[in-house]
Amino acid sequence: MTPQDIEKKYGFEFPLLYKQLEAEGMLNVGEYGPNWSSEVYPKLKENPPLLLHSYDFELLTLEGVNEEIKQLRDPEDYRQIRKEFKFIPFAQSYGGDHYCFFLNEEKNGEMPIVFLSHDAVEADYLAKNLQDFIFKMFLTDMAYFDNEDVSDQELKNNLESMFRTHKKYLTHQQQDILQNILNREIIDYEISFSYGNEEAKGLLTDDEKNILLNEIIPFDKMGTSFEYSDEE
Known part of the structure; x- marks a missing residue:
């Protein structure tokens, strides 16, 4: 799956920086699984992809991004996100909260990053762009x-x-x-x-x-x- 596949499926465009990061291998975190820490992480450690060593940050694969968008937009999802809000998750915390692009406030190809908490049903503004x-x-x-x-x-x-x-x-x-x-x-x-x-x-x-x-x-x-x- 590519960023363009996701853009076409959901009708939006990722920030150019995100697509540059993908093109240059900076979103490649391998396949998550029980052996990721012991087998995949050591290979990534010396040349870290996006925020590999950051605290409480786990980058989503593009397949993961696709699945999480679908989940967030599901009318049956427990978070019951208002239809007017468009969040594009690209990473998550270890507790399962999401770091998202906030499409509603896109301007000139840039959009704020928000942290979507599933406990407090609140989105926190983190920065104005990636x-x-x-x-x-x-x-x-x-x-x-x-x-x-x-x-x-x-x-x-x-x-x-x-x-x-x-x-x-x-x-x-x-x-x-x-x-x-x-x-x-x-x-x-x-x-x-x-x-x-x-x-x-x-x-x-x-x-x-x-x-x-x-x-x-x-x-x-x-x-x-x-x-x-x-x-x-």
Whole structure:
């Protein structure tokens, strides 16, 4: 299956960047199955496809994209998505929520990325387009080194490998920022919440990450959400 097959079937067009990523092998994650982690992942690790090492992100194959679109548009689907909303999922969280292109707000071939939660029946705006979303995911991964199964150094190595295969898809400004952060040492810091502080570690702080997001990829809807279903 190709992106063009899906476009023809459902009557829309993917962003040009997504089709470029597909043409250049960046959407090739192999076939998911019980042996994917042990047999497929090691072969992809050194030349990561789209956001392979990002936290809570699992890229859908094109066959998976086709199946998930069909599921989301099924009148019998438990989420009961309003007919006026057109979501095109391209990845999912480990809990089964979806990262989607939001077709309703397409402009000049670009469309926002939203996170479709199946528990809260809400869609959260993440970035105004796919390029900015990739940059945002990098910054987020760089700010939170919280995988207990992988050493801090391996997490940094994974980010460096991912940056090498992804940088051509980012702006020069985005590339420079990420490269400078990758040159840093890992730091310990605290994140302030209403209930108190939590310890964290990464290559930049949560506050610095948020400042960079607002400065480099401003989007007035980032961090806002809307209900996509009338179901409670």
